[in-house]
Amino acid sequence: MAVYTDLSDAELEAFLAAYDLGAPVSFKGIAEGVENSNFVLETAKGRFILTVYERRVREADLPFFLSLMEWLADRGFPSARPIADKSGQRLGRVRDRPAAIISFLPGLSVRRPTPEHCAGAGVGLSGLHQAAEGFPASRPNDLGAASWKRLFKGLEVRAEALRGGLADEVASDLDQLERAWPRQLPSGVVHADWFPDNVFFRSRAFAGAIDFYFAANDLLAYDLAIALNAWCFDDDGGFSTPRARALVDGYERGRPLSAAERAGLPLLAQGAAMRFFLTRLADWGDDRPGALVRPKDPLEFERRLAFHRRAVRAGGGLDGLLAA
Amino acid sequence: MAVYTDLSDAELEAFLAAYDLGAPVSFKGIAEGVENSNFVLETAKGRFILTVYERRVREADLPFFLSLMEWLADRGFPSARPIADKSGQRLGRVRDRPAAIISFLPGLSVRRPTPEHCAGAGVGLSGLHQAAEGFPASRPNDLGAASWKRLFKGLEVRAEALRGGLADEVASDLDQLERAWPRQLPSGVVHADWFPDNVFFRSRAFAGAIDFYFAANDLLAYDLAIALNAWCFDDDGGFSTPRARALVDGYERGRPLSAAERAGLPLLAQGAAMRFFLTRLADWGDDRPGALVRPKDPLEFERRLAFHRRAVRAGGGLDGLLAA
Numbered sequence: 001m002a003v004y005t006d007l008s009d010a011e012l013e014a015f016l017a018a019y020d021l022g023a024p025v026s027f028k029g030i031a032e033g034v035e036n037s038n039f040v041l042e043t044a045k046g047r048f049i050l051t052v053y054e055r056r057v058r059e060a061d062l063p064f065f066l067s068l069m070e071w072l073a074d075r076g077f078p079s080a081r082p083i084a085d086k087s088g089q090r091l092g093r094v095r096d097r098p099a100a101i102i103s104f105l106p107g108l109s110v111r112r113p114t115p116e117h118c119a120g121a122g123v124g125l126s127g128l129h130q131a132a133e134g135f136p137a138s139r140p141n142d143l144g145a146a147s148w149k150r151l152f153k154g155l156e157v158r159a160e161a162l163r164g165g166l167a168d169e170v171a172s173d174l175d176q177l178e179r180a181w182p183r184q185l186p187s188g189v190v191h192a193d194w195f196p197d198n199v200f201f202r203s204r205a206f207a208g209a210i211d212f213y214f215a216a217n218d219l220l221a222y223d224l225a226i227a228l229n230a231w232c233f234d235d236d237g238g239f240s241t242p243r244a245r246a247l248v249d250g251y252e253r254g255r256p257l258s259a260a261e262r263a264g265l266p267l268l269a270q271g272a273a274m275r276f277f278l279t280r281l282a283d284w285g286d287d288r289p290g291a292l293v294r295p296k297d298p299l300e301f302e303r304r305l306a307f308h309r310r311a312v313r314a315g316g317g318l319d320g321l322l323a324a
Numbered sequence: 325m326a327v328y329t330d331l332s333d334a335e336l337e338a339f340l341a342a343y344d345l346g347a348p349v350s351f352k353g354i355a356e357g358v359e360n361s362n363f364v365l366e367t368a369k370g371r372f373i374l375t376v377y378e379r380r381v382r383e384a385d386l387p388f389f390l391s392l393m394e395w396l397a398d399r400g401f402p403s404a405r406p407i408a409d410k411s412g413q414r415l416g417r418v419r420d421r422p423a424a425i426i427s428f429l430p431g432l433s434v435r436r437p438t439p440e441h442c443a444g445a446g447v448g449l450s451g452l453h454q455a456a457e458g459f460p461a462s463r464p465n466d467l468g469a470a471s472w473k474r475l476f477k478g479l480e481v482r483a484e485a486l487r488g489g490l491a492d493e494v495a496s497d498l499d500q501l502e503r504a505w506p507r508q509l510p511s512g513v514v515h516a517d518w519f520p521d522n523v524f525f526r527s528r529a530f531a532g533a534i535d536f537y538f539a540a541n542d543l544l545a546y547d548l549a550i551a552l553n554a555w556c557f558d559d560d561g562g563f564s565t566p567r568a569r570a571l572v573d574g575y576e577r578g579r580p581l582s583a584a585e586r587a588g589l590p591l592l593a594q595g596a597a598m599r600f601f602l603t604r605l606a607d608w609g610d611d612r613p614g615a616l617v618r619p620k621d622p623l624e625f626e627r628r629l630a631f632h633r634r635a636v637r638a639g640g641g642l643d644g645l646l647a648a
Contacts, residue, residue, distance in 0.1 A: 006355070008435030009525075023527060026430045028364060029355035031330070040352060040364060042430065106350045106366065111332030201333075203347060 005037045005052045005095055012041075012050075015094045018085040019101065021045045032197075033211060040104065047104035048083060052097050057213050059098050064139045065212050066090045066100060068132065068189065073103075077131035078124075078200075078208035080105045107200025107207035115246035118231050120206035121199050122250025125191065125227055128209060129220050129255055132189035141192060141216035143279065145181045145271055149174050151278040158281055162299060170277075173309060177271050182219070182264040190223035191215055195230040221261040224251055225268035228321075229276065229304050237303040245322050263317040270308035277301035329361045329376045329419055336365075336374075339418045342409040343425065345369045356521075357535060364428065371428035372407060376421050381537050383422050388463045389536045390414045390424060392456065392513065397427075401455035402448075402524075402532030404429040431524025431531035439570035442555050444530035445523050446574025449515065449551055452533060453544050454578055456513035465516060465540035467603065469505045469595055473498050475602040482605055486623055494601075497633060501595050506543070506588040514547035515539055519554040545585040548575055549592035552645075553600065553628050561627040569646050586642040593645070594632035601625035 007015075012027055022044035030049075032038045037052040053062060066082040070090075073081040080102040082090040092099050110117050143151075152159075152174060156167040191198070192214040200208040224247075232244040251257070257265075280298035311321050331339075336351055346368035354373075356362050361376040377386060390406040394414075397405040404426040406414040416423050434441050467475075476483075476498060480491040515522070516538040524532040548571070556568040575581070581589075604622035635645050 009432050010434075010436060012432075024432055025526065026428075026524075027432050030364075031353035031355065040354075104350075108333050108336075108348055108351050110334075112334060200350075202349065 004054045005097060007039065007050075007052070007094060011094055015050075015092060015099065016043070018087070018089075018092055019083065020086050021048070021083070021101070035213060041101065048101045049080060049104055050099065050101050052094060052099045053213075054097065057098075061139060061213075062091055062098055062100070064137050065215060067137055068135060068215055069102065069212055071135050072128065072131050075131040077127055078105065078107075078206075079212070080208070080210060105200060105208045105210060107202050109197050109200055111196065113196055113231050113243065114204075115240075115242045116204050117196075117201060118243040118247040119250035120201060120204065121194065121196075121227060121231055122224075122247040123253055124199060124206040124209055124250075125194055125223060126251045126254030127206075128191055129188055129223065135189050138189075138217045139215070141190070141218040143192070143214065143275055144216065144218050144222075145177060148177065148271075148274055148278055151282065155278070155281050158284065162281075162284075162302065166302065169309075170274075170305075173270065173274060173305065176312075177267070177274060180267055181271065182260065182267065185219045185221055185261055185264055186258065187217060187219050189215060190218045190220060190226075192218065192223065192226065194223060194227040219268065220255070221257065221265060222268045222272065224248070224257075225265055225272040226275075227251075228265070228269050229272045229301070233304055233307075237300070237307075239307055241322055248318065248322065257318070262319065265318040266308060266311040266316075266321050269321070270305060270312055273301050273304040273308050277305055328378045329421060331361075331363065331374075331376070331418060335418055339374075339416060339423065340367070342411070342413075342416055343407065344410050345372070345407070345425070359537060365425065372425045373404060373428055374423065374425050376418060376423045377537075378421065381422075385463060385537075386415055386422055386424070388461050389539060391461060392459060392539055393426065393536055395459050396452065396455050399455040401451055402429065402431075402530075403536070404532070404534060429524060429532045429534060431526050433521050433524055435520065437520055437555050437567060438528075439564075439566045440528050441520075441525060442567040442571040443574035444525060444528065445518065445520075445551060445555055446548075446571040447577055448523060448530040448533055448574075449518055449547060450575045450578030451530075452515055453512055453547065459513050462513075462541045463539070465514070465542040467516070467538065467599055468540065468542050468546075469501060472501065472595075472598055472602055475606065479602070479605050482608060486605075486608075486626065490626065493633075494598075494629075497594065497598060497629065500636075501591070501598060504591055505595065506584065506591065509543045509545055509585055509588060510582065511541060511543050513539060514542045514544060514550075516542065516547065516550065518547060518551040543592065544579070545581065545589060546592045546596065548572070548581075549589055549596040550599075551575075552589070552593050553596045553625070557628055557631075561624070561631075563631055565646055572642065572646065581642070589642040590632060590635040590640075590645050594629060594636055597625050597628040597632050601629055 025042040028040050030038050030040055035056045036054050039050040041048045041050045069079045070082055072079040083101040084090050159170055160167040198211040231247055232240050277298055280296050284298050349366040352364050354362050354364055359380045360378050363374040365372045365374045393403045394406055396403040407425040408414050483494055484491040522535040555571055556564050601622055604620050608622050
């Protein structure tokens with residue numbers, strides 16, 4: 001939730017001059033998108049989101065994200081669609097930052113997902129995986145399994161400060177994940193941030209997804225593993241098997257999992273917990289003055305990491321996890 | 325710019341159950357309103373603003389503000405209109421805070437007003453003063469001239485820390501304002517916060533006003549004096565006579581000023597600068613964790629205070645000010 005770059009009416013007008021959208025009718029900064037500044041823009045042509053891309057998004061990656069959104073929207077997946085300016089460009093600049101206008105996607109995100117929401121989140125995720133098939137561009141996942149040891153480097157002291165013994169546990173997890181990572185599973189374009197914040201519902205049914213700014217090529221089941229972490233834990237850290245079952249069932253309505261994917265899911269989920277633990281650990285204590293956003297507690301994902309560590313040891317693959 | 329209270333989908337649904345607006349279609353926290361949390365809400369019935377009233381607004385005052393908005397909207401003044409729930413109530417509760425739904429008012433606020441914008445701001449302000457005539461409720465201005473000595477009490481050290489000698493200057497201003505305040509001028513309902521943030525334009529013409537949460541009964545010309553402070557100074561502190569002339573001309577299109585009002589305006593403007601200097605001074609260093617808003621620099625209004633002090637000494641009333 002943030003507006004890092006607050007645009008003036010004059011800056012907006014100058015930016016809009018490149019587009020064929022008419023004069024602005026209303027323009028409001030919204031508390032959406034942790035990494036970017038977002039505004040709801042209304043013109044005679046309709047409602048849009050104007051996004052100013054901030055420091056964490058690499059400018060060179062933006063064409064990948066924007067073409068992916070367009071590709072998905074073209075194939076009937078409910079993603080916002082980037083709007084081209086008069087010269088056909090989808091990426092502009094404002095206040096020396098890259099910026100884009102995308103269509104307004106209706107729907108509401110949910111705070112405490114029910115199993116019904118989780119089913120919808122699963123349906124949406126496999127819908128995305130299927131719609132993205134054949135997308136010609138690719139982008140390595142710079143926050144994928146291959147990056148985690150590097151991410152952890154230098155953060156050992158911070159991990160240890162969170163809880164004594166944690167640095168060694170994480171190092172041992174990282175060894176195990178490197179050794180056992182199921183690199184041969186089906187891969188494709190993943191959203192890589194399929195959290196409730198980024199998934200919209202209407203009348204409790206999946207209605208769309210936003211924030212494709214972590215999308216990359218990776219294992220498809222890893223995306224589901226991220227979603228298991230994001231949708232199926234209570235605030236107190238408890239794992240909800242009804243929600244996890246609903247998420248997987250929803251996912252499989254669009255794309256049934258292979259036996260190897262089912263077997264690998266607990267480890268993939270451990271890896272997903274590791275990925276969010278590590279980036280939160282890196283952000284922890286990294287206060288950005290004026291960012292209007294507070295770092296998220298890394299211990300939330302440390303607890304999930306511990307849960308998955310036990311599930312991997314217990315064996316039994318996805319079925320073991322869902323029976324837990 | 326803030327969202328202090330972030331509502332979940334479940335809290336929104338529970339709140340909306342009292343209204344006849346249908347299910348929510350989208351819901352986004354917006355960076356608007358320094359004192360309250362605001363959300364753009366869309367339902368099948370249209371677009372609305374949901375406001376959760378935070379600590380600075382006194383709950384007992386809310387019926388005054390909401391009936392005023394309705395009164396103004398009924399009389400053709402472009403104010404957002406409070407929406408009644410099924411039982412006719414305009415004020416509800418959410419997360420144990422008072423909350424209301426008001427209609428969505430299109431338009432954009434401007435950052436650097438041109439003389440044309442200032443003329444529109446003046447037209448809007450006298451339009452408000454005229455539309456509010458006959459409004460049956462009243463509310464004393466708790467941030468009006470009578471409150472300033474009390475507001476300054478205990479802040480002398482903080483003023484002195486901003487600039488050596490400032491505490492004595494402010495105390496002397498306060499004596500002078502008390503002695504010379506033109507209490508006999510025409511009074512009525514004033515907006516009392518007529519800043520560019522709160523005034524909307526469409527195609528450079530006045531289109532509406534928001535944030536009536538400082539409205540009160542006070543001298544009408546004092547409202548114009550607040551607007552002179554809010555609209556007619558540059559970022560570097562310089563006073564723009566073209567903008568001030570445009571603001572006053574715009575105002576007088578709706579309501580010509582009396583000779584006594586014109587004579588009193590420099591002192592009223594000094595008082596208005598004092599009011600914003602004092603509340604900013606009180607907020608200065610008063611960091612609210614999680615408020616996502618930074619206190620505004622009191623020195624900005626200290627400089628305006630000094631400008632008006634000189635203008636009052638120079639004499640010549642409004643004409644002197646506009647000739648400066």
